[in-house]
Amino acid sequence: MIRASNFCRSSEEFNVQLVLHEGNCEPQSSLVSWRVLRRLSRLTGTRVTLSCPATKKCIHTRLVLAEDDTDDTSVDEENLVVRANVLTASNLLSGTPISQIHNVRCILNTLSNDEDLPTAKCITLRIWGIPLPPPRLTYSPPKENFPLPARKTLLQKDILIAARQGDNICIYEVIDIDCNENGSIMAYETSSDTSFRIEMAEHKLACPHLPPLKATCHLFTATTSSLPPHPDTSVLIEALSLPIHSSPQERVLHVRGELQNVTEAVHVAADRLGRRLVPVRGLAFYAHFHGRVKNPTGSLVDKLIGLEVALEQALYHAPAVLLLQDLDKELSIQDRELQEDEESRILSILMDYLKPSSNSNFRNGKGSNTPPILVVLSSEKKLKSGPLTRNIVHPSVVCSIPDANYIKYLWKQHIKDIPVTELLCEILSGRTREQVCRILQNVQRQLSPDVADLIALLREICEEHDNKTKLSSMAKIPKVHWEDVGGLSHVRSEIMEAIELPLQHPNLFPPSTRSGILLYGPPGTGKTLVAKAVATECKLPFLSVKGPELLGSYIGESEGNVREVFAQARTCARQNKPPACILFFDELDSLAPRRGEQASGGNVMDRVVATFFGELDKDAKDCSIFVMGATNRPDLLDPSLLRPGRFDRLVYLGIFPEDRAQILAAQIRKLNLKDEPHVLAKFVVDKLPNNLTGADLSTIATGAQLLATERLCAEAENEFQMQQANGNSELTMDQLLESWNEERLVPTVTLDDLIQASEKVVPSVSEADLKRYELLRDQFRR
Numbered sequence: 001m002i003r004a005s006n007f008c009r010s011s012e013e014f015n016v017q018l019v020l021h022e023g024n025c026e027p028q029s030s031l032v033s034w035r036v037l038r039r040l041s042r043l044t045g046t047r048v049t050l051s052c053p054a055t056k057k058c059i060h061t062r063l064v065l066a067e068d069d070t071d072d073t074s075v076d077e078e079n080l081v082v083r084a085n086v087l088t089a090s091n092l093l094s095g096t097p098i099s100q101i102h103n104v105r106c107i108l109n110t111l112s113n114d115e116d117l118p119t120a121k122c123i124t125l126r127i128w129g130i131p132l133p134p135p136r137l138t139y140s141p142p143k144e145n146f147p148l149p150a151r152k153t154l155l156q157k158d159i160l161i162a163a164r165q166g167d168n169i170c171i172y173e174v175i176d177i178d179c180n181e182n183g184s185i186m187a188y189e190t191s192s193d194t195s196f197r198i199e200m201a202e203h204k205l206a207c208p209h210l211p212p213l214k215a216t217c218h219l220f221t222a223t224t225s226s227l228p229p230h231p232d233t234s235v236l237i238e239a240l241s242l243p244i245h246s247s248p249q250e251r252v253l254h255v256r257g258e259l260q261n262v263t264e265a266v267h268v269a270a271d272r273l274g275r276r277l278v279p280v281r282g283l284a285f286y287a288h289f290h291g292r293v294k295n296p297t298g299s300l301v302d303k304l305i306g307l308e309v310a311l312e313q314a315l316y317h318a319p320a321v322l323l324l325q326d327l328d329k330e331l332s333i334q335d336r337e338l339q340e341d342e343e344s345r346i347l348s349i350l351m352d353y354l355k356p357s358s359n360s361n362f363r364n365g366k367g368s369n370t371p372p373i374l375v376v377l378s379s380e381k382k383l384k385s386g387p388l389t390r391n392i393v394h395p396s397v398v399c400s401i402p403d404a405n406y407i408k409y410l411w412k413q414h415i416k417d418i419p420v421t422e423l424l425c426e427i428l429s430g431r432t433r434e435q436v437c438r439i440l441q442n443v444q445r446q447l448s449p450d451v452a453d454l455i456a457l458l459r460e461i462c463e464e465h466d467n468k469t470k471l472s473s474m475a476k477i478p479k480v481h482w483e484d485v486g487g488l489s490h491v492r493s494e495i496m497e498a499i500e501l502p503l504q505h506p507n508l509f510p511p512s513t514r515s516g517i518l519l520y521g522p523p524g525t526g527k528t529l530v531a532k533a534v535a536t537e538c539k540l541p542f543l544s545v546k547g548p549e550l551l552g553s554y555i556g557e558s559e560g561n562v563r564e565v566f567a568q569a570r571t572c573a574r575q576n577k578p579p580a581c582i583l584f585f586d587e588l589d590s591l592a593p594r595r596g597e598q599a600s601g602g603n604v605m606d607r608v609v610a611t612f613f614g615e616l617d618k619d620a621k622d623c624s625i626f627v628m629g630a631t632n633r634p635d636l637l638d639p640s641l642l643r644p645g646r647f648d649r650l651v652y653l654g655i656f657p658e659d660r661a662q663i664l665a666a667q668i669r670k671l672n673l674k675d676e677p678h679v680l681a682k683f684v685v686d687k688l689p690n691n692l693t694g695a696d697l698s699t700i701a702t703g704a705q706l707l708a709t710e711r712l713c714a715e716a717e718n719e720f721q722m723q724q725a726n727g728n729s730e731l732t733m734d735q736l737l738e739s740w741n742e743e744r745l746v747p748t749v750t751l752d753d754l755i756q757a758s759e760k761v762v763p764s765v766s767e768a769d770l771k772r773y774e775l776l777r778d779q780f781r782r
């Protein structure tokens with residue numbers, strides 16, 4: 001713990017003693033003092049030296065706040081006293097709402113008997129670190145309760161004041177001091193969403209007479225662990241790291257993704273770059289919020305005023321990143337002409353404020369070599385081509401779904417007491433940030449000392465959540481690799497070509513040229529397995545729907561479900577990098593049967609089929625949905641489903657005797673085997689009938705594993721009996737198994753096990769059925 005005490009003021013030096021308690025000095029928790037002290041030094045106009053009695057070193061540390069609740073330090077008229085509980089760097093830098101930082105009290109008493117000091121009559125303050133709140137939040141607190149000296153002041157503009165009011169901590173920034181007029185102190189009240197943020201560039205401001213803090217970069221890196229490890233941070237930092245002479249067009253960036261996800265990513269990037277984030281959502285309301293539009297109607301004029309206010313705010317907070325959230329919702333996307341006009345006007349205002357001459361407005365601009373403000377436009381959807389997109393130089397950044405690191409961070413944010421494991425992360429993977437947060441909130445709510453199995457609880461909540469949102473839990477990148485698929489090499493190359501090439505060269509394969517892939521053939525031949533392997537190998541989320549699941553019993557329900565599933569696929573695709581996903585329809589024949597042949601009343605199925613086709617024909621320009629279908633009966637499908645542009649690539653997955661050994665080898669390769677899987681598999685399949693499907697063969701692997709496990713149990717039982725017979729009657733079975741090493745506990749599958757298991761296998765597809773399937777193949781072969 002670092003304690004600040006004795007801020008002794010001397011003529012030249014401002015000595016601060018840092019007392020390190022029990023040597024427990026966390027470098028991270030030393031984050032604020034540097035800033036506070038620099039502010040203090042500015043306040044007093046004297047030099048600050050930080051020295052640590054323990055190390056005798058000059059400490060370039062940034063937090064010197066005492067963790068002490070007692071009020072034992074009296075305010076000495078000669079001294080300046082800073083006391084506070086420790087705010088950790090992570091709290092401060094991650095923008096934790098003040099309301100969530102418990103036990104924090106920071107009192108800064110500025111005292112002055114100095115006659116030369118100006119007498120302030122009116123001090124205008126605002127919450128530090130966030131844009132000016134609206135005037136309606138201002139208030140004039142009674143002087144006796146307000147902890148700032150109203151009459152004589154050492155306060156200067158831009159000074160940070162942390163003051164206790166009752167149980168709350170209020171942090172203010174002095175934005176104006178009026179020494180001439182008689183008036184009351186104006187202050188802005190802190191609100192629960194107030195963030196306490198550190199602005200790295202301010203040390204220059206706070207302490208202009210000191211040489212620039214060389215450790216700036218180090219200070220940033222020291223904080224990295226406390227910032228969310230958002231997967232897109234590095235891309236955004238790269239995009240936002242611009243030289244001062246960059247053009248206005250270069251200073252605008254478009255980021256696409258879920259609102260919270262984008263906001264967090266931009267927040268982290270801005271923090272790392274030492275910029276403030278000025279997020280604005282709803283331009284018209286923003287203009288109203290700042291008193292520039294009285295009765296907002298949401299008109300273009302209101303929005304443009306809002307944009308100007310936002311840019312002014314960003315300039316005021318420079319160096320800053322102005323994040324214009326949900327831009328797609330601001331624009332009138334219904335009307336092309338109107339949108340062009342809106343975009344041109346927005347663009348012209350942006351360019352006006354961003355042109356390098358606006359640097360004169362940059363209050364911290366002196367000596368800075370980066371542009372004062374940068375603008376990030378965020379949208380959930382891809383922006384239509386228009387004046388804005390045409391003028392943005394940098395390619396759009398798409399916010400990815402959380403990776404393992406980010407999930408771990410989100411976990412820690414929600415569930416503090418239980419460490420996150422790889423398995424827990426894996427269960428949560430493949431979901432958007434919002435979904436992960438929602439699930440974790442539920443987990444936190446349901447956590448109690450009685451919960452013994454956290455994994456089971458998490459799984460249950462995930463399942464519940466997925467069912468609710470109808471986004472199948474399979475909307476993740478599956479874990480089926482090509483090694484898990486035996487044989488079928490012709491299928492593999494054909495499908496990969498249809499998906500990999502468009503993914504690699506999206507410009508050469510516009511969405512309109514892509515079409516669905518229909519896998520057909522006898523049951524159990526690996527249609528679903530192959531589709532999952534494609535998704536895994538192409539790193540695409542896999543959304544699987546069984547045709548009958550979409551058929552509802554209410555009028556219009558089925559059509560709604562069909563539309564919904566495509567919408568979910570689009571959302572899922574947009575969240576991915578690359579923006580694509582695989583939408584797999586199993587039992588497709590039940591969803592798109594021949595029209596006009598159904599007995600259902602009111603042509604329900606015809607409407608469902610029409611809706612399905614409508615969705616298939618829709619072009620999602622900002623993402624790719626690779627639709628795959630599977631059926632055993634392509635002859636039952638509506639013929640127009642197979643027309644070019646829909647499912648025009650038909651791939652037969654049949655029973656190929658020459659693939660059997662490879663299939664079995666793929667299935668047993670993860671077992672603990674005595675021999676090479678290929679050698680064993682070859683030996684086993686030689687004795688098997690030709691018409692076994694992949695699913696039939698998989699029963700050999702499971703049967704053999706069962707036999708090996710039974711043998712292991714028998715071995716344990718024998719040894720147990722022997723021990724008992726040898727007089728070790730106290731020994732329990734659990735103790736015996738604990739004494740075995742891990743290797744011994746894994747059943748070893750032998751050739752005999754495989755042969756024995758294979759003797760029980762019966763083909764699920766008869767020779768006659770197989771012939772029928774082969775006839776179908778000939779009929780649909782293209």
Ligand SMILES: Nc1ncnc2c1ncn2[C@@H]1O[C@H](COP(=O)(O)OP(=O)(O)OP(=O)(O)O)[C@@H](O)[C@H]1O
Pocket residue numbers: 484485486487488522523524525526527528529530586630631632663666667693694695696698
């Ligand atoms: N080529 C293969 N390689 C390895 N395993 C296979 C293969 N084909 C099938 N299997 C095994 O069979 C199981 C069932 O396969 P899958 O569900 O993909 O068949 P399907 O053709 O989709 O069946 P259905 O038409 O009944 O939906 C798989 O989980 C896998 O264990």
